[in-house]
Amino acid sequence: MRHITVAATAAGFLALTACPAVPSAAAARAASPATLADSGCAVLAPGAAPVAERAVQAACAQIGVWYSWSGGHxxxxxxxxxxxxxxxxxxxxxxxxxxxxxxxxxVRYAYAQATGQDILNGNSRSQFGTSHASARFGADQGTGPLLPGDLLAWGRSGRIHHIAIYLGAGKMVEARESGTRVQVSNVRLGGDYAGAVRIAAGTGPEPGPGQGGTFSTWGTNVWTHTEPSTTSPRAHKFTGPTSVRIACQKHAQTVTSEGITNDAWSYLPDHRGWITNIYIKGPAWLDGVPTCS
Structure with a gap:
Protein backbone atom coordinates (compact mmCIF):
# COMPACT_ATOMS: atom_id res chain seq x y z
CA MET A 1 0.00 0.00 0.00
CA ARG A 2 1.31 3.44 -0.84
CA HIS A 3 1.21 6.02 1.93
CA ILE A 4 0.79 9.76 1.54
CA THR A 5 3.01 11.93 3.70
CA VAL A 6 1.91 15.51 4.24
CA ALA A 7 4.69 18.03 4.82
CA ALA A 8 4.40 20.54 7.64
CA THR A 9 4.57 23.33 5.09
CA ALA A 10 1.52 22.09 3.21
CA ALA A 11 -0.71 24.30 5.31
CA GLY A 12 -3.35 24.65 2.66
CA PHE A 13 -3.79 20.91 2.23
CA LEU A 14 -3.85 20.37 5.97
CA ALA A 15 -6.49 23.02 6.37
CA LEU A 16 -8.71 21.21 3.88
CA THR A 17 -8.21 17.75 5.36
CA ALA A 18 -7.80 18.35 9.08
CA CYS A 19 -10.44 16.76 11.28
CA PRO A 20 -13.90 18.13 10.62
CA ALA A 21 -16.49 18.16 13.34
CA VAL A 22 -17.48 14.69 14.49
CA PRO A 23 -21.28 14.35 14.41
CA SER A 24 -22.83 14.09 17.87
CA ALA A 25 -26.31 14.24 19.32
CA ALA A 26 -25.56 17.61 20.83
CA ALA A 27 -22.55 19.87 20.65
CA ALA A 28 -20.46 19.53 23.78
CA ARG A 29 -20.05 22.66 25.83
CA ALA A 30 -16.62 24.13 26.23
CA ALA A 31 -15.39 22.80 29.56
CA SER A 32 -13.01 24.50 31.90
CA PRO A 33 -9.56 22.83 31.86
CA ALA A 34 -9.66 19.55 33.75
CA THR A 35 -6.92 18.15 35.90
CA LEU A 36 -5.36 14.89 34.82
CA ALA A 37 -6.53 13.18 37.99
CA ASP A 38 -10.15 14.16 37.35
CA SER A 39 -10.09 13.27 33.65
CA GLY A 40 -9.33 9.56 34.00
CA CYS A 41 -6.79 9.95 31.21
CA ALA A 42 -4.02 7.38 31.60
CA VAL A 43 -2.70 4.08 30.30
CA LEU A 44 -5.66 1.88 31.22
CA ALA A 45 -4.43 -1.57 30.12
CA PRO A 46 -1.15 -3.51 30.17
CA GLY A 47 0.91 -4.64 27.20
CA ALA A 48 1.76 -1.42 25.39
CA ALA A 49 5.33 -0.66 24.36
CA PRO A 50 7.08 2.14 26.28
CA VAL A 51 6.90 4.50 23.29
CA ALA A 52 3.11 4.02 23.12
CA GLU A 53 2.74 4.63 26.85
CA ARG A 54 4.76 7.85 26.50
CA ALA A 55 2.45 8.97 23.68
CA VAL A 56 -0.60 8.37 25.87
CA GLN A 57 0.96 10.35 28.71
CA ALA A 58 1.82 13.24 26.37
CA ALA A 59 -1.73 13.36 24.99
CA CYS A 60 -3.26 13.14 28.47
CA ALA A 61 -1.15 16.09 29.58
CA GLN A 62 -3.15 18.16 27.07
CA ILE A 63 -6.53 17.44 28.68
CA GLY A 64 -8.48 20.70 28.82
CA VAL A 65 -6.62 22.34 25.90
CA TRP A 66 -8.99 23.74 23.27
CA TYR A 67 -9.88 21.91 20.10
CA SER A 68 -8.89 24.30 17.32
CA TRP A 69 -9.42 23.37 13.67
CA SER A 70 -6.01 22.98 11.97
CA GLY A 71 -4.36 23.53 15.38
CA GLY A 72 -1.12 21.69 16.05
CA HIS A 73 0.12 21.87 12.46
CA VAL A 107 -1.69 12.75 17.62
CA ARG A 108 1.30 14.41 15.94
CA TYR A 109 2.29 16.11 19.20
CA ALA A 110 1.85 12.99 21.35
CA TYR A 111 4.11 10.80 19.22
CA ALA A 112 6.66 13.56 18.70
CA GLN A 113 6.93 13.83 22.49
CA ALA A 114 7.15 10.03 22.79
CA THR A 115 9.78 9.46 20.12
CA GLY A 116 11.73 12.69 19.87
CA GLN A 117 10.91 12.77 16.15
CA ASP A 118 8.13 14.40 14.14
CA ILE A 119 7.06 11.06 12.66
CA LEU A 120 3.32 11.78 12.23
CA ASN A 121 3.46 15.22 10.66
CA GLY A 122 0.31 15.12 8.56
CA ASN A 123 -3.46 14.87 8.61
CA SER A 124 -5.57 12.02 9.97
CA ARG A 125 -5.53 10.18 6.64
CA SER A 126 -1.75 10.15 6.35
CA GLN A 127 -1.38 9.19 10.03
CA PHE A 128 -3.70 6.21 9.59
CA GLY A 129 -1.67 5.15 6.54
CA THR A 130 1.71 5.80 8.16
CA SER A 131 4.72 3.72 7.15
CA HIS A 132 5.64 3.60 10.86
CA ALA A 133 2.90 1.03 11.52
CA SER A 134 3.74 -2.35 13.04
CA ALA A 135 0.15 -3.69 12.97
CA ARG A 136 -3.27 -2.77 11.58
CA PHE A 137 -6.73 -3.76 12.81
CA GLY A 138 -10.01 -3.82 10.91
CA ALA A 139 -13.21 -2.21 12.14
CA ASP A 140 -14.75 -5.65 12.62
CA GLN A 141 -12.10 -6.51 15.24
CA GLY A 142 -13.39 -3.92 17.67
CA THR A 143 -11.17 -3.00 20.61
CA GLY A 144 -10.27 -6.60 21.53
CA PRO A 145 -6.74 -6.65 20.04
CA LEU A 146 -5.94 -3.00 20.76
CA LEU A 147 -3.32 -1.69 23.17
CA PRO A 148 -2.89 1.77 24.69
CA GLY A 149 -1.29 4.12 22.19
CA ASP A 150 -2.96 2.59 19.12
CA LEU A 151 -4.54 5.12 16.78
CA LEU A 152 -8.26 4.75 16.04
CA ALA A 153 -9.66 6.28 12.85
CA TRP A 154 -13.02 7.15 11.33
CA GLY A 155 -13.98 7.60 7.68
CA ARG A 156 -15.32 5.77 4.64
CA SER A 157 -13.65 4.66 1.39
CA GLY A 158 -10.22 5.71 2.61
CA ARG A 159 -11.38 9.26 3.36
CA ILE A 160 -10.30 9.34 6.99
CA HIS A 161 -11.59 12.43 8.81
CA HIS A 162 -10.91 11.76 12.51
CA ILE A 163 -8.26 10.07 14.62
CA ALA A 164 -7.77 9.45 18.35
CA ILE A 165 -5.45 7.61 20.74
CA TYR A 166 -6.61 4.47 22.53
CA LEU A 167 -6.17 4.34 26.32
CA GLY A 168 -7.47 0.83 27.00
CA ALA A 169 -10.70 -0.30 28.70
CA GLY A 170 -12.79 1.05 25.81
CA LYS A 171 -11.58 4.63 26.33
CA MET A 172 -9.67 7.06 24.14
CA VAL A 173 -8.25 10.57 24.29
CA GLU A 174 -9.14 12.92 21.45
CA ALA A 175 -9.42 16.45 20.17
CA ARG A 176 -12.97 15.99 18.94
CA GLU A 177 -14.57 19.13 17.49
CA SER A 178 -14.77 22.92 17.67
CA GLY A 179 -16.20 24.22 20.93
CA THR A 180 -14.76 21.36 23.00
CA ARG A 181 -11.45 20.64 24.66
CA VAL A 182 -9.09 17.65 24.55
CA GLN A 183 -11.03 14.97 26.40
CA VAL A 184 -11.44 11.31 27.31
CA SER A 185 -14.28 9.59 25.44
CA ASN A 186 -15.76 6.14 25.01
CA VAL A 187 -14.56 4.50 21.80
CA ARG A 188 -17.26 4.95 19.15
CA LEU A 189 -17.50 1.69 17.24
CA GLY A 190 -19.94 1.28 14.38
CA GLY A 191 -20.89 4.05 11.99
CA ASP A 192 -17.85 4.97 9.92
CA TYR A 193 -15.25 3.59 12.34
CA ALA A 194 -12.44 2.46 10.00
CA GLY A 195 -10.10 0.52 12.29
CA ALA A 196 -6.84 1.13 14.12
CA VAL A 197 -3.10 1.20 13.59
CA ARG A 198 -0.24 0.49 15.98
CA ILE A 199 2.86 2.66 15.72
CA ALA A 200 6.11 0.67 15.61
CA ALA A 201 7.56 0.45 19.09
CA GLY A 202 11.09 0.82 17.72
CA THR A 203 10.34 4.32 16.51
CA GLY A 204 12.31 6.76 18.60
CA PRO A 205 15.28 9.10 18.80
CA GLU A 206 18.36 8.00 16.93
CA PRO A 207 20.99 6.71 19.38
CA GLY A 208 24.17 8.74 19.72
CA PRO A 209 27.72 7.51 18.98
CA GLY A 210 28.42 4.20 20.64
CA GLN A 211 24.75 3.77 21.58
CA GLY A 212 23.67 1.36 18.86
CA GLY A 213 21.41 2.18 15.93
CA THR A 214 18.14 1.57 14.12
CA PHE A 215 17.67 -1.68 12.20
CA SER A 216 14.80 -3.70 10.78
CA THR A 217 13.53 -7.12 11.81
CA TRP A 218 12.37 -9.64 9.24
CA GLY A 219 10.09 -12.66 9.33
CA THR A 220 6.62 -12.99 10.83
CA ASN A 221 5.49 -13.60 14.43
CA VAL A 222 9.01 -13.20 15.82
CA TRP A 223 9.24 -12.97 19.61
CA THR A 224 11.65 -11.06 21.80
CA HIS A 225 12.65 -12.51 25.19
CA THR A 226 13.37 -11.11 28.63
CA GLU A 227 16.88 -12.62 28.47
CA PRO A 228 19.13 -13.55 25.52
CA SER A 229 17.76 -17.08 25.48
CA THR A 230 14.77 -18.82 23.88
CA THR A 231 14.03 -20.49 27.23
CA SER A 232 13.39 -17.14 28.94
CA PRO A 233 9.85 -15.66 28.96
CA ARG A 234 8.57 -14.08 25.78
CA ALA A 235 8.35 -10.27 25.85
CA HIS A 236 6.95 -8.90 22.56
CA LYS A 237 5.88 -10.30 19.19
CA PHE A 238 6.69 -8.65 15.85
CA THR A 239 3.94 -9.71 13.48
CA GLY A 240 6.00 -8.55 10.51
CA PRO A 241 9.10 -6.54 9.60
CA THR A 242 9.52 -3.68 12.08
CA SER A 243 11.99 -0.84 12.57
CA VAL A 244 13.67 -1.25 15.96
CA ARG A 245 16.32 0.50 18.02
CA ILE A 246 19.22 -1.66 19.18
CA ALA A 247 21.26 -0.46 22.13
CA CYS A 248 23.89 -3.21 22.24
CA GLN A 249 24.56 -6.87 21.38
CA LYS A 250 26.22 -9.83 23.07
CA HIS A 251 27.15 -13.46 22.55
CA ALA A 252 24.75 -15.76 24.44
CA GLN A 253 22.62 -18.83 23.59
CA THR A 254 23.30 -20.35 20.17
CA VAL A 255 20.12 -20.47 18.10
CA THR A 256 19.38 -22.24 14.83
CA SER A 257 16.41 -20.95 12.82
CA GLU A 258 15.55 -20.36 9.18
CA GLY A 259 18.64 -22.43 8.29
CA ILE A 260 20.89 -19.96 10.15
CA THR A 261 22.93 -20.56 13.32
CA ASN A 262 24.06 -17.61 15.44
CA ASP A 263 24.86 -16.91 19.09
CA ALA A 264 24.50 -13.10 18.85
CA TRP A 265 21.57 -11.37 20.55
CA SER A 266 20.55 -7.71 20.47
CA TYR A 267 18.93 -5.68 23.23
CA LEU A 268 15.90 -3.55 22.21
CA PRO A 269 15.45 -0.75 24.77
CA ASP A 270 11.98 0.24 23.54
CA HIS A 271 10.76 -3.32 24.13
CA ARG A 272 12.93 -4.12 27.14
CA GLY A 273 13.78 -7.42 25.54
CA TRP A 274 16.30 -9.41 23.52
CA ILE A 275 16.10 -10.78 19.98
CA THR A 276 18.40 -13.19 18.22
CA ASN A 277 20.39 -11.47 15.48
CA ILE A 278 19.06 -14.10 13.09
CA TYR A 279 15.93 -11.96 12.76
CA ILE A 280 17.75 -8.63 12.38
CA LYS A 281 18.57 -7.57 8.83
CA GLY A 282 22.34 -7.32 8.57
CA PRO A 283 25.44 -9.39 9.29
CA ALA A 284 25.55 -11.98 12.08
CA TRP A 285 27.35 -9.44 14.29
CA LEU A 286 25.85 -6.01 13.61
CA ASP A 287 28.12 -3.22 12.45
CA GLY A 288 28.27 -0.14 14.67
CA VAL A 289 26.46 -1.75 17.61
CA PRO A 290 28.53 -1.96 20.82
CA THR A 291 28.90 -5.06 22.96
CA CYS A 292 26.61 -5.08 26.00
CA SER A 293 28.45 -4.71 29.28
Whole structure:
Protein backbone atom coordinates (compact mmCIF):
# COMPACT_ATOMS: atom_id res chain seq x y z
CA MET A 1 0.00 0.00 0.00
CA ARG A 2 1.31 3.44 -0.84
CA HIS A 3 1.21 6.02 1.93
CA ILE A 4 0.79 9.76 1.54
CA THR A 5 3.01 11.93 3.70
CA VAL A 6 1.91 15.51 4.24
CA ALA A 7 4.69 18.03 4.82
CA ALA A 8 4.40 20.54 7.64
CA THR A 9 4.57 23.33 5.09
CA ALA A 10 1.52 22.09 3.21
CA ALA A 11 -0.71 24.30 5.31
CA GLY A 12 -3.35 24.65 2.66
CA PHE A 13 -3.79 20.91 2.23
CA LEU A 14 -3.85 20.37 5.97
CA ALA A 15 -6.49 23.02 6.37
CA LEU A 16 -8.71 21.21 3.88
CA THR A 17 -8.21 17.75 5.36
CA ALA A 18 -7.80 18.35 9.08
CA CYS A 19 -10.44 16.76 11.28
CA PRO A 20 -13.90 18.13 10.62
CA ALA A 21 -16.49 18.16 13.34
CA VAL A 22 -17.48 14.69 14.49
CA PRO A 23 -21.28 14.35 14.41
CA SER A 24 -22.83 14.09 17.87
CA ALA A 25 -26.31 14.24 19.32
CA ALA A 26 -25.56 17.61 20.83
CA ALA A 27 -22.55 19.87 20.65
CA ALA A 28 -20.46 19.53 23.78
CA ARG A 29 -20.05 22.66 25.83
CA ALA A 30 -16.62 24.13 26.23
CA ALA A 31 -15.39 22.80 29.56
CA SER A 32 -13.01 24.50 31.90
CA PRO A 33 -9.56 22.83 31.86
CA ALA A 34 -9.66 19.55 33.75
CA THR A 35 -6.92 18.15 35.90
CA LEU A 36 -5.36 14.89 34.82
CA ALA A 37 -6.53 13.18 37.99
CA ASP A 38 -10.15 14.16 37.35
CA SER A 39 -10.09 13.27 33.65
CA GLY A 40 -9.33 9.56 34.00
CA CYS A 41 -6.79 9.95 31.21
CA ALA A 42 -4.02 7.38 31.60
CA VAL A 43 -2.70 4.08 30.30
CA LEU A 44 -5.66 1.88 31.22
CA ALA A 45 -4.43 -1.57 30.12
CA PRO A 46 -1.15 -3.51 30.17
CA GLY A 47 0.91 -4.64 27.20
CA ALA A 48 1.76 -1.42 25.39
CA ALA A 49 5.33 -0.66 24.36
CA PRO A 50 7.08 2.14 26.28
CA VAL A 51 6.90 4.50 23.29
CA ALA A 52 3.11 4.02 23.12
CA GLU A 53 2.74 4.63 26.85
CA ARG A 54 4.76 7.85 26.50
CA ALA A 55 2.45 8.97 23.68
CA VAL A 56 -0.60 8.37 25.87
CA GLN A 57 0.96 10.35 28.71
CA ALA A 58 1.82 13.24 26.37
CA ALA A 59 -1.73 13.36 24.99
CA CYS A 60 -3.26 13.14 28.47
CA ALA A 61 -1.15 16.09 29.58
CA GLN A 62 -3.15 18.16 27.07
CA ILE A 63 -6.53 17.44 28.68
CA GLY A 64 -8.48 20.70 28.82
CA VAL A 65 -6.62 22.34 25.90
CA TRP A 66 -8.99 23.74 23.27
CA TYR A 67 -9.88 21.91 20.10
CA SER A 68 -8.89 24.30 17.32
CA TRP A 69 -9.42 23.37 13.67
CA SER A 70 -6.01 22.98 11.97
CA GLY A 71 -4.36 23.53 15.38
CA GLY A 72 -1.12 21.69 16.05
CA HIS A 73 0.12 21.87 12.46
CA UNK A 74 2.78 24.53 12.83
CA UNK A 75 6.44 24.10 11.86
CA UNK A 76 6.99 22.17 15.11
CA UNK A 77 4.60 19.86 17.00
CA UNK A 78 2.56 21.67 19.63
CA UNK A 79 -0.59 23.75 20.05
CA UNK A 80 -1.22 26.60 17.61
CA UNK A 81 -4.06 28.98 16.84
CA UNK A 82 -6.54 27.41 14.45
CA UNK A 83 -8.60 28.44 11.44
CA UNK A 84 -12.26 28.61 10.55
CA UNK A 85 -13.39 25.24 9.22
CA UNK A 86 -15.02 26.00 5.84
CA UNK A 87 -17.32 23.01 6.34
CA UNK A 88 -18.52 24.25 9.73
CA UNK A 89 -17.88 28.01 9.92
CA UNK A 90 -20.44 28.67 12.63
CA UNK A 91 -19.09 26.29 15.25
CA UNK A 92 -15.44 27.00 14.39
CA UNK A 93 -15.73 30.80 14.24
CA UNK A 94 -13.67 31.21 17.44
CA UNK A 95 -10.96 28.70 16.49
CA UNK A 96 -8.58 31.40 15.19
CA UNK A 97 -8.67 32.80 18.75
CA UNK A 98 -8.09 29.43 20.43
CA UNK A 99 -4.63 27.92 20.79
CA UNK A 100 -4.95 24.17 20.68
CA UNK A 101 -5.12 21.04 18.54
CA UNK A 102 -7.31 19.38 16.02
CA UNK A 103 -7.41 15.57 16.11
CA UNK A 104 -4.31 14.94 13.99
CA UNK A 105 -2.44 17.82 15.61
CA UNK A 106 -2.84 16.12 18.99
CA VAL A 107 -1.69 12.75 17.62
CA ARG A 108 1.30 14.41 15.94
CA TYR A 109 2.29 16.11 19.20
CA ALA A 110 1.85 12.99 21.35
CA TYR A 111 4.11 10.80 19.22
CA ALA A 112 6.66 13.56 18.70
CA GLN A 113 6.93 13.83 22.49
CA ALA A 114 7.15 10.03 22.79
CA THR A 115 9.78 9.46 20.12
CA GLY A 116 11.73 12.69 19.87
CA GLN A 117 10.91 12.77 16.15
CA ASP A 118 8.13 14.40 14.14
CA ILE A 119 7.06 11.06 12.66
CA LEU A 120 3.32 11.78 12.23
CA ASN A 121 3.46 15.22 10.66
CA GLY A 122 0.31 15.12 8.56
CA ASN A 123 -3.46 14.87 8.61
CA SER A 124 -5.57 12.02 9.97
CA ARG A 125 -5.53 10.18 6.64
CA SER A 126 -1.75 10.15 6.35
CA GLN A 127 -1.38 9.19 10.03
CA PHE A 128 -3.70 6.21 9.59
CA GLY A 129 -1.67 5.15 6.54
CA THR A 130 1.71 5.80 8.16
CA SER A 131 4.72 3.72 7.15
CA HIS A 132 5.64 3.60 10.86
CA ALA A 133 2.90 1.03 11.52
CA SER A 134 3.74 -2.35 13.04
CA ALA A 135 0.15 -3.69 12.97
CA ARG A 136 -3.27 -2.77 11.58
CA PHE A 137 -6.73 -3.76 12.81
CA GLY A 138 -10.01 -3.82 10.91
CA ALA A 139 -13.21 -2.21 12.14
CA ASP A 140 -14.75 -5.65 12.62
CA GLN A 141 -12.10 -6.51 15.24
CA GLY A 142 -13.39 -3.92 17.67
CA THR A 143 -11.17 -3.00 20.61
CA GLY A 144 -10.27 -6.60 21.53
CA PRO A 145 -6.74 -6.65 20.04
CA LEU A 146 -5.94 -3.00 20.76
CA LEU A 147 -3.32 -1.69 23.17
CA PRO A 148 -2.89 1.77 24.69
CA GLY A 149 -1.29 4.12 22.19
CA ASP A 150 -2.96 2.59 19.12
CA LEU A 151 -4.54 5.12 16.78
CA LEU A 152 -8.26 4.75 16.04
CA ALA A 153 -9.66 6.28 12.85
CA TRP A 154 -13.02 7.15 11.33
CA GLY A 155 -13.98 7.60 7.68
CA ARG A 156 -15.32 5.77 4.64
CA SER A 157 -13.65 4.66 1.39
CA GLY A 158 -10.22 5.71 2.61
CA ARG A 159 -11.38 9.26 3.36
CA ILE A 160 -10.30 9.34 6.99
CA HIS A 161 -11.59 12.43 8.81
CA HIS A 162 -10.91 11.76 12.51
CA ILE A 163 -8.26 10.07 14.62
CA ALA A 164 -7.77 9.45 18.35
CA ILE A 165 -5.45 7.61 20.74
CA TYR A 166 -6.61 4.47 22.53
CA LEU A 167 -6.17 4.34 26.32
CA GLY A 168 -7.47 0.83 27.00
CA ALA A 169 -10.70 -0.30 28.70
CA GLY A 170 -12.79 1.05 25.81
CA LYS A 171 -11.58 4.63 26.33
CA MET A 172 -9.67 7.06 24.14
CA VAL A 173 -8.25 10.57 24.29
CA GLU A 174 -9.14 12.92 21.45
CA ALA A 175 -9.42 16.45 20.17
CA ARG A 176 -12.97 15.99 18.94
CA GLU A 177 -14.57 19.13 17.49
CA SER A 178 -14.77 22.92 17.67
CA GLY A 179 -16.20 24.22 20.93
CA THR A 180 -14.76 21.36 23.00
CA ARG A 181 -11.45 20.64 24.66
CA VAL A 182 -9.09 17.65 24.55
CA GLN A 183 -11.03 14.97 26.40
CA VAL A 184 -11.44 11.31 27.31
CA SER A 185 -14.28 9.59 25.44
CA ASN A 186 -15.76 6.14 25.01
CA VAL A 187 -14.56 4.50 21.80
CA ARG A 188 -17.26 4.95 19.15
CA LEU A 189 -17.50 1.69 17.24
CA GLY A 190 -19.94 1.28 14.38
CA GLY A 191 -20.89 4.05 11.99
CA ASP A 192 -17.85 4.97 9.92
CA TYR A 193 -15.25 3.59 12.34
CA ALA A 194 -12.44 2.46 10.00
CA GLY A 195 -10.10 0.52 12.29
CA ALA A 196 -6.84 1.13 14.12
CA VAL A 197 -3.10 1.20 13.59
CA ARG A 198 -0.24 0.49 15.98
CA ILE A 199 2.86 2.66 15.72
CA ALA A 200 6.11 0.67 15.61
CA ALA A 201 7.56 0.45 19.09
CA GLY A 202 11.09 0.82 17.72
CA THR A 203 10.34 4.32 16.51
CA GLY A 204 12.31 6.76 18.60
CA PRO A 205 15.28 9.10 18.80
CA GLU A 206 18.36 8.00 16.93
CA PRO A 207 20.99 6.71 19.38
CA GLY A 208 24.17 8.74 19.72
CA PRO A 209 27.72 7.51 18.98
CA GLY A 210 28.42 4.20 20.64
CA GLN A 211 24.75 3.77 21.58
CA GLY A 212 23.67 1.36 18.86
CA GLY A 213 21.41 2.18 15.93
CA THR A 214 18.14 1.57 14.12
CA PHE A 215 17.67 -1.68 12.20
CA SER A 216 14.80 -3.70 10.78
CA THR A 217 13.53 -7.12 11.81
CA TRP A 218 12.37 -9.64 9.24
CA GLY A 219 10.09 -12.66 9.33
CA THR A 220 6.62 -12.99 10.83
CA ASN A 221 5.49 -13.60 14.43
CA VAL A 222 9.01 -13.20 15.82
CA TRP A 223 9.24 -12.97 19.61
CA THR A 224 11.65 -11.06 21.80
CA HIS A 225 12.65 -12.51 25.19
CA THR A 226 13.37 -11.11 28.63
CA GLU A 227 16.88 -12.62 28.47
CA PRO A 228 19.13 -13.55 25.52
CA SER A 229 17.76 -17.08 25.48
CA THR A 230 14.77 -18.82 23.88
CA THR A 231 14.03 -20.49 27.23
CA SER A 232 13.39 -17.14 28.94
CA PRO A 233 9.85 -15.66 28.96
CA ARG A 234 8.57 -14.08 25.78
CA ALA A 235 8.35 -10.27 25.85
CA HIS A 236 6.95 -8.90 22.56
CA LYS A 237 5.88 -10.30 19.19
CA PHE A 238 6.69 -8.65 15.85
CA THR A 239 3.94 -9.71 13.48
CA GLY A 240 6.00 -8.55 10.51
CA PRO A 241 9.10 -6.54 9.60
CA THR A 242 9.52 -3.68 12.08
CA SER A 243 11.99 -0.84 12.57
CA VAL A 244 13.67 -1.25 15.96
CA ARG A 245 16.32 0.50 18.02
CA ILE A 246 19.22 -1.66 19.18
CA ALA A 247 21.26 -0.46 22.13
CA CYS A 248 23.89 -3.21 22.24
CA GLN A 249 24.56 -6.87 21.38
CA LYS A 250 26.22 -9.83 23.07
CA HIS A 251 27.15 -13.46 22.55
CA ALA A 252 24.75 -15.76 24.44
CA GLN A 253 22.62 -18.83 23.59
CA THR A 254 23.30 -20.35 20.17
CA VAL A 255 20.12 -20.47 18.10
CA THR A 256 19.38 -22.24 14.83
CA SER A 257 16.41 -20.95 12.82
CA GLU A 258 15.55 -20.36 9.18
CA GLY A 259 18.64 -22.43 8.29
CA ILE A 260 20.89 -19.96 10.15
CA THR A 261 22.93 -20.56 13.32
CA ASN A 262 24.06 -17.61 15.44
CA ASP A 263 24.86 -16.91 19.09
CA ALA A 264 24.50 -13.10 18.85
CA TRP A 265 21.57 -11.37 20.55
CA SER A 266 20.55 -7.71 20.47
CA TYR A 267 18.93 -5.68 23.23
CA LEU A 268 15.90 -3.55 22.21
CA PRO A 269 15.45 -0.75 24.77
CA ASP A 270 11.98 0.24 23.54
CA HIS A 271 10.76 -3.32 24.13
CA ARG A 272 12.93 -4.12 27.14
CA GLY A 273 13.78 -7.42 25.54
CA TRP A 274 16.30 -9.41 23.52
CA ILE A 275 16.10 -10.78 19.98
CA THR A 276 18.40 -13.19 18.22
CA ASN A 277 20.39 -11.47 15.48
CA ILE A 278 19.06 -14.10 13.09
CA TYR A 279 15.93 -11.96 12.76
CA ILE A 280 17.75 -8.63 12.38
CA LYS A 281 18.57 -7.57 8.83
CA GLY A 282 22.34 -7.32 8.57
CA PRO A 283 25.44 -9.39 9.29
CA ALA A 284 25.55 -11.98 12.08
CA TRP A 285 27.35 -9.44 14.29
CA LEU A 286 25.85 -6.01 13.61
CA ASP A 287 28.12 -3.22 12.45
CA GLY A 288 28.27 -0.14 14.67
CA VAL A 289 26.46 -1.75 17.61
CA PRO A 290 28.53 -1.96 20.82
CA THR A 291 28.90 -5.06 22.96
CA CYS A 292 26.61 -5.08 26.00
CA SER A 293 28.45 -4.71 29.28
Missing amino acids: GPQPGPTYGKVDPNDPGRSSHDPERRGFDCSGL
